[in-house]
Amino acid sequence: MSAASSSVAGRDGLAVLDAEEIRRALTRIAHEILERTHGGEEVILLGIPTRGVPLARRLAARIGEFEGLEVPCGSLDVTMHRDDLRLRPARALGRTDLPVGGVDGKTIVLVDDVLYSGRTVRAALDALTDLGRPRTVQLAVLVDRGHRELPIRADYVGKNLPTSQREVVRVLLSEVDGQDVVLIGEEGRKP
Amino acid sequence: MKRHLISAADLNRADALLILDTAEELASLADRPIKKLPTLRGRTVVNLFFEDSTRTRISFEAAAKRLSADVINFSAKGSSVAKGESLKDTALTLEAMGSDAVVIRHSASGAAHRLAGWVQGSVVNAGDGTHEHPTQALLDAFTIRRRLKGSNTRGAGLDGIRVTIVGDVLHSRVARSNVLLLSTLGAEVTLAAPPTLLPLAVDHWPCAVSYDLDSELPKSDVVMMLRVQQERMTAAYFPSVREYSRRYGLDAARMGRLPDHAIVMHPGPMNRGVEIAADVADSVRSTIVEQVANGVTTRMAVLYLLLGGTEFPAVAQ
Numbered sequence: 029m030s031a032a033s034s035s036v037a038g039r040d041g042l043a044v045l046d047a048e049e050i051r052r053a054l055t056r057i058a059h060e061i062l063e064r065t066h067g068g069e070e071v072i073l074l075g076i077p078t079r080g081v082p083l084a085r086r087l088a089a090r091i092g093e094f095e096g097l098e099v100p101c102g103s104l105d106v107t108m109h110r111d112d113l114r115l116r117p118a119r120a121l122g123r124t125d126l127p128v129g130g131v132d133g134k135t136i137v138l139v140d141d142v143l144y145s146g147r148t149v150r151a152a153l154d155a156l157t158d159l160g161r162p163r164t165v166q167l168a169v170l171v172d173r174g175h176r177e178l179p180i181r182a183d184y185v186g187k188n189l190p191t192s193q194r195e196v197v198r199v200l201l202s203e204v205d206g207q208d209v210v211l212i213g214e215e216g217r218k219p
Numbered sequence: 220m221k222r223h224l225i226s227a228a229d230l231n232r233a234d235a236l237l238i239l240d241t242a243e244e245l246a247s248l249a250d251r252p253i254k255k256l257p258t259l260r261g262r263t264v265v266n267l268f269f270e271d272s273t274r275t276r277i278s279f280e281a282a283a284k285r286l287s288a289d290v291i292n293f294s295a296k297g298s299s300v301a302k303g304e305s306l307k308d309t310a311l312t313l314e315a316m317g318s319d320a321v322v323i324r325h326s327a328s329g330a331a332h333r334l335a336g337w338v339q340g341s342v343v344n345a346g347d348g349t350h351e352h353p354t355q356a357l358l359d360a361f362t363i364r365r366r367l368k369g370s371n372t373r374g375a376g377l378d379g380i381r382v383t384i385v386g387d388v389l390h391s392r393v394a395r396s397n398v399l400l401l402s403t404l405g406a407e408v409t410l411a412a413p414p415t416l417l418p419l420a421v422d423h424w425p426c427a428v429s430y431d432l433d434s435e436l437p438k439s440d441v442v443m444m445l446r447v448q449q450e451r452m453t454a455a456y457f458p459s460v461r462e463y464s465r466r467y468g469l470d471a472a473r474m475g476r477l478p479d480h481a482i483v484m485h486p487g488p489m490n491r492g493v494e495i496a497a498d499v500a501d502s503v504r505s506t507i508v509e510q511v512a513n514g515v516t517t518r519m520a521v522l523y524l525l526l527g528g529t530e531f532p533a534v535a536q
Contacts, residue, residue, distance in 0.1 A: 105244065108256040108257070108258040108286075108523070108527075109256070109257060109258075113258065113527050113528055114527075114528065114529060115528075115529065116528055116529055117528040117529055117530045117531065117532040117533065118523060118524045118525075118526075118527040118528030118530070118531065118532050119527075119528065119532065120237060120240065120241065120532065121240075121241050121244040121245070122244070123244060124244065124247060154257070158251065158252075158253040158255070158256075159251060159252070159253075160252065
């Protein structure tokens with residue numbers, strides 16, 4: 029495992045979190061969610077496609093292990109609410125999948141891989157408004173790399189990663205990419 | 220770069236699948252409390268209809284409005300066209316009013332293509348004469364995929380599905396677009412019609428031809444009935460409506476010859492009792508109402524992909 033991730037790191041950038049560290053970060057976030065939501069009642073985890081969705085599922089599985097509680101889990105596509113749509117070709121849509129019962133009155137935890145400008149999260153908040161009225165909305169991210177352009181912060185952070193804006197941060201997850209690793213590289217050498 | 224949707228032949232398999240997959244995601248919108256997305260806010264879509272239409276115009280209007288675009292409806296009746304204004308001048312007038320996309324229906328084949336050369340924005344063909352009606356083909360493909368392959372079908376084509384298109388192929392833009400699109404998606408298309416209602420060059424189309432509907436029915440997964448377009452018929456193409464209906468109309472007995480999973484489609488408007496019997500049109504196998512609902516979704520996908528970004532996305536084959 030570590031041999032595989034270091035070979036990727038050597039080619040595509042520096043590995044800042046390996047599979048073990050990602051696992052530990054998610055375990056901690058799962059505990060924090062339970063703590064902050066008083067045992068995880070009425071919580072729904074909504075992943076933002078692509079990589080927020082498997083992260084949300086993993087968090088739900090952890091919470092299930094710790095508390096024997098089945099936390100509903102879904103995905104929330106934000107493409108149609110983005111503010112940069114007109115800057116590039118139209119993008120393919122991701123899936124929006126809500127647990128039965130909807131979001132009204134629930135505690136929603138949005139889950140994404142990287143928090144950067146905050147624009148994706150803003151789009152997610154707008155998308156959520158069209159789906160119903162949650163009681164509270166919280167945000168969990170695996171990596172917070174700074175450089176916010178909007179007044180948005182995460183409630184649960186796997187790792188704070190000071191970066192320069194020239195750098196590119198990429199999260200690879202086994203469900204999507206075949207392995208777990210967080211990479212950081214220079215622009216032009218796309219990690 | 221694709222800016223217009225003029226012909227189903229403009230779409231390769233990857234493009235067509237992208238539209239269907241986008242429509243699939245947009246379909247869930249119909250179940251939500253707020254059936255609207257902010258994506259095309261500030262964009263203007265003009266519905267330029269030189270021919271009568273109910274479902275297509277309303278469908279495009281609903282699709283544009285659900286994406287928050289502004290819609291200007293134009294119908295030739297009661298406009299300057301009645302005073303003799305040309306298509307080009309009408310189009311340039313609309314463009315000067317700031318339209319980002321023009322949805323055009325016209326009785327002349329090729330009108331959409333001509334228009335695309337005159338305006339800056341996107342042109343979507345909503346039916347030009349007896350030529351093409353690509354969004355109808357897309358919504359039909361979407362309906363077939365949903366009905367026969369379930370709703371979790373991202374990326375799936377229509378490979379191996381046998382579609383029989385029945386009736387007035389000669390005057391039908393729906394038939395041409397469907398033959399092109401469905402064969403691109405991998406379906407096997409057969410046209411079943413009297414020889415007089417088949418176009419001259421039909422042997423160059425990517426489909427089979429049969430004059431005997433009854434022998435085609437048992438091997439069809441989809442049977443698509445076309446409207447007998449009496450308004451376009453300038454000669455006697457068949458002896459009588461009654462005889463046509465006997466040979467090529469779909470009644471309950473004929474429907475009984477279809478395999479159990481097969482569906483019956485009709486692009487509308489129907490001539491009940493001519494090409495399709497009333498009890499067939501209202502049966503559980505009929506997707507006619509579903510096609511209308513899917514029309515809005517599919518047209519949303521087309522408008523989003525043409526107008527949502529800077530251009531229609533290039534997809535790797």
